[in-house]
Amino acid sequence: MAGLRTIIALAFVLAIGFLLVILSCALYYNWWPLLVGKVIKKRLATYVLAPLPNALCSRCAGQDDLMSEYNSGVVDAGHFITGMFIVTGFCLPFVLAHAEVITIPAMIMSICGGILVYGTIITYTHFFADQSDDY
């Protein structure tokens, strides 16, 4: 069960993750102003978009089959797109670092922040799903 303490801890972890991502751009702001500014927009968009396909597709699939079959392709499409988003979040800083747009420390900070934010989202969804199963 997700206690109050868990939610507060998750909020702290989420804040630290976002702090890392923003710092990875802000600390090197003097060197690559425009490109890193673009990076943060894309990365935040990736985080916000990541849990969306699962939610949308499970809602769409739930309306159709009353037999509670899992055999729906819509749910699979949601999982597929979620997997693509997760890899995109990790590959984007790596590609940018390989092309020498951002530096290696910025890449490491960005990926660490990404792991923290994704972990928070996944843990929160897990607790939330467990709660809704009981009722």
Place this chain on the structure above:
Amino acid sequence: MDAFDNNNSIFICGKFQCCGTKGRQFGVYFAGMLFALGWWMFVDGLSFSSILPDRKAYAGFEDWAPGIVTTLGMFIVSLIDKEALRGSTFDEGIPWRARLFLFMGFAMMAGGFAGSVSVLVVKYIMHDLEPIDSYVGICAVVQCGLIMLSTAVLWISQDVNENQLGI
């Protein structure tokens, strides 16, 4: 009659059925990850080759084409209803047409892979370029391989659950 009529998968390693819906979920996630990884690999190759100080080969449309063809083949293969292949429907013509489209999809995937290899050989290796100059070609081959692997993982993970439901 042929391999589609019995209940086995076309892949040899389709025997494992220990993991139910969780395994299917994980397989589909993994397939999506492999697909995105393939395309990011290609983007990495393009961006890395474009910042080389003295590059001798310029990436054009011929580098993009194998990945696009392989992706189209993957869409065709993934969109086919697996039940239509087994011939369990009433219409006699449906399994035949489904198998034709399946053949087209696999042919496009294999053709894309072969095209990426041929681009690597003809455009990069035969001109005696440095390995760092032919990085785009290597990335295109890896991309096509990863997309094919993603298709295989998707097929297997969708087949596992179907076999379980059929029992």
